[in-house]
Amino acid sequence: EDQVTQSPEALRLQEGESSSLNCSYTVSGLRGLFWYRQDPGKGPEFLFTLYSAGEEKEKERLKATLTKKESFLHITAPKPEDSATYLCAVQVGSNYKLTFGKGTLLTVNP
């Protein structure tokens, strides 16, 4: 059974304090790994897709990396507006279905 585990469950940072979120996965035949941001009461917002080990993608203060067992979402010099839940999901097989982790709730204090 495909498993996606995100850690920590919650992370509180001071503005400017860089850190990383982890997404570890156990799947057969990874097609892609996805990162989403979700604000309270809203739908997930697409951030990145990673397809192969060693791949990296960046967007503003966020950088996502992928190994054969896990992905990291690095947040550099975060701002309060980066506060949200960050969801990781894996896509396996041929039907494009996403299996999500439970998410990491990030709070950035000014």
Add this chain to the structure above:
Amino acid sequence: EAEVAQSPRYKITEKSQAVAFWCDPISGHATLYWYRQILGQGPELLVQFQDESVVDDSQLPKDRFSAERLKGVDSTLKIQPAELGDSAMYLCASSLAGQGGNEQFFGPGTRLTVL
């Protein structure tokens, strides 16, 4: 900017009543997904359509849930009768899966509360 539309945004109902949710995907997206998200959890797939055909409904509680996408564009998810445990966020997403794009784009969701 193209977006996935959902309505209503909020729905409060009593148990044993029927409820229905509507989704209009991004224009041109042949693949449409319905997810359920319980507070504090990640979304879980209920049903996936490719055009008007169901591709995956293995996690859909078929005794009370039904979904349709008659013309291969917009879609409706229905629950009858609603139970207390159905309280959750119902999310619709669409993608170009099978047409060259894997990314799924989500709508704002419908928050269902069953009393």
